[in-house]
Amino acid sequence: MEKIIEQIKEYKNILGNSVVIPAHHYQRPEVVALSDFAGDSYMLAVEAAKQTSDFILFCGVRFMAEGASVLASENQHVVIPELLAGCPMADMINESHARKAFEEISRVSKRIIAPVVYMNSYADVKSFCGEHDGAVCTSSNALKISSHFIAKGESLFFFPDYNLGINTADSLGLKENEVARIGRDLKVEDKESYDDVKMFLWDGFCHVHKVFTVGDVEAAREKYDNISIIVHPECNRDVVKSSDISGSTAQILNQIRDSKPGSVWGVGTDYNFIDRLAREYGPGTEHNKTIVPLRISPCVNMEKTTLQKLAFSLESIIEFREGRGELKSEIRVQQKYKDGARKALNSMIEIVENKR
Secondary structure, eight states, rough: HHHHHHHHHHHHHHGGEEEOOOETTTOOOHHHHSSSEEOOOOHHHHHHHHHHHHEEEEEHHHHHHHHHHHSSSTTTTEEEEEEOOOTTTTTGOOHHHHHHHHHHHHOOSSSEEEEESSSOOHHHHHHHHHHHTTTOTTTTTHHHHHHHHHHHEEEEEESSBHHHHOOOOOOHHOOGGGEEOOOTTTOOOSOOTTTTOOOEEEBBOOHHHHTTHHHHHHHHHHSSEEEEEEEOOTTTTTHHHHHHHOOHHHHHHHHHTTTTTEEEEEEEEHHHHHHHHHHHHHHSSSSSOOOSSSSSOTTTGGGGOOHHHHHHHHHHHHHTTTSSSOOOTBBBOOOHHHHHHHHHHHHHHHHHOOOO
């Protein structure tokens, strides 16, 4: 591993400012350590749009690299170390599904429907949202994005994550008659009336977060005195309600980082991220906090990015820049999806930054 790390550092030195390496918080700790900056999906989307380097080597999963490609300039190349790093939740809906679901919702509801798509999705459905004047959201801003459209008197088609949707609805104070589920069979949940429905939620899920249970929360409380439970809003509704705090990846990081030394945390999210938090803030560090997973549930797609693949990608960039080979694992978004996806991503940023 030390030899590979030195090789990566040498490649980075050769490339200098011509390459930037962003990494998602769920990446392996050793990959994050060699990145130029790490963040959650919102932070990475914003920062990717600011980059001027010729190459963006995105350590994450495919939909994240797609987002960077959509926001990149024409002369920039976006590369991902592992093309097969996908997202099962993003696979649960495509443009065709989204259009048919939107039509079905528009049929049963008299209200204007605004599509809001979670960042964990591919460019075709992001483009669909842009086409229909909707927006992308992340777990850190789903509440603000949803509030923006509901305040305008519009109802949401929120997809693909049902759990993030229902937990956002709870944070908004919506009642049961104001929320309806739409299944992957395109059937809308039966309601006496859809006149009051403000959020139509697609029935998708994240397998990493759906495994956490109320029993996991109770077991952690029994084992540790004065433990605080913090979970990601992709967790099931009952798990979120039984926790002390629910927040995005960045919010989990900030909450634990800013807590008092000696505090105890039970965390419900990706295991690699929890492991890195424990390394940085746990016993043996100056912070001396106890940070434990509610259960071990890693994102296997995030784990597909390894140091070896990172080194291979950097070598490919060097060879391509010198005219000695093709650029490996470049992410290219079809032109027909770029404008709509860019519009939906920029709408998110404008709403969050109060520019709309």
